[in-house]
Amino acid sequence: MHIPSSYKKTDVTDIKDFLIQNSFGILINQVNGKPWATHIPLELDVDKDSNDVLVGHISKVNPQADNFIESNEVLCIFNGPHSYISSSWYEKEDAPTWNYIAVHIYGKLHILSEDEIMESFHKLVNKYEKNSKNPISTADMSEKTLKEIKGVVGFKILIEDI
Template identity: 60%
Template sequence: MFIPEHYKNTDIKEIHDFLKKNSFGILINTIEGKPWGTHIPLELTKNSADKDILVGHIAKANLQSKNLIDGDEVLCIFNGPHSYISSSWYKEEEVPTWNYIAVHVYGTIKIQTSEELLKSLYALVDKYEQQSEHPISLNDMSKKTMRQVTGIIGFEIEINDIQAVKKLSQGREHDHPKIINELDKQGAPEKAVADEMKKRTL
């Protein structure tokens, strides 16, 4: 990913926090010379060797599943808040732009055993059910329902490289108050960008 130096984020703790909060990503590999992507949750955790990994699963009916091979390198893309930035918010004439946060993760695939897949599914459901008023558990699912697990494959991605960009109007700090004010007038995505910009001014 092309990242101008002043937009590059190298704070690994901050990047890990971002991945945990924005875990719905895009898994990309190549099938017969053509890029192929699937939108799925990819959870950041550690393997038995204490190395950072992403864990996910996809349907066996997905052509991508038949082209995930142990040792292959894949790319995972994660997007955070983003928003159009009008140059009418600047004190001086300039072209408009876009503010955004994104992370690209490169890693090596390892297909999970059925036991490893089940363990990761339990962890995934338990994590997101915490927000439910009446949380469910896979422990309470019938054998008939759980048979659906046979239709997916699980995998781990050992992380080899992380590229993170945080473009939040760096270099235009004198315009930040106006930009933040304008973003705060708009919807949730724009407000999220404003909140990220506010963190930089604290």
């Protein structure tokens, strides 16, 4: 992504806050020699070695999952607010433009164990249910429902470049 220097943000705290507030991202890797993208929640977390990671999961039937290769580099894109900027707003003539906020993250993919997937599932549900009118808890879900976790591939992405 080209970023004009006057617009580039480098404050890691601001970027992490953006990722937490805009965690629905796009995961991109190669599938049969072609870029493939899946829109999914990608949660910012810290691993046991204190590294920043993104954690997510996709269905095992998604062709992208068949092409998850341990330690391959992937790209994750997160979008925020955006808007057309009319040149009529300028004091002098200039071209109209589009302003937006986006973060691109590059990192190495690592497949999660079933226990790690379940842990990330609990975190994900708790995060998004906490403000629900009638929140559910994974602690109250049946064993049958929780077995659906076997239908996903969980992963973490060790963040290497932002």
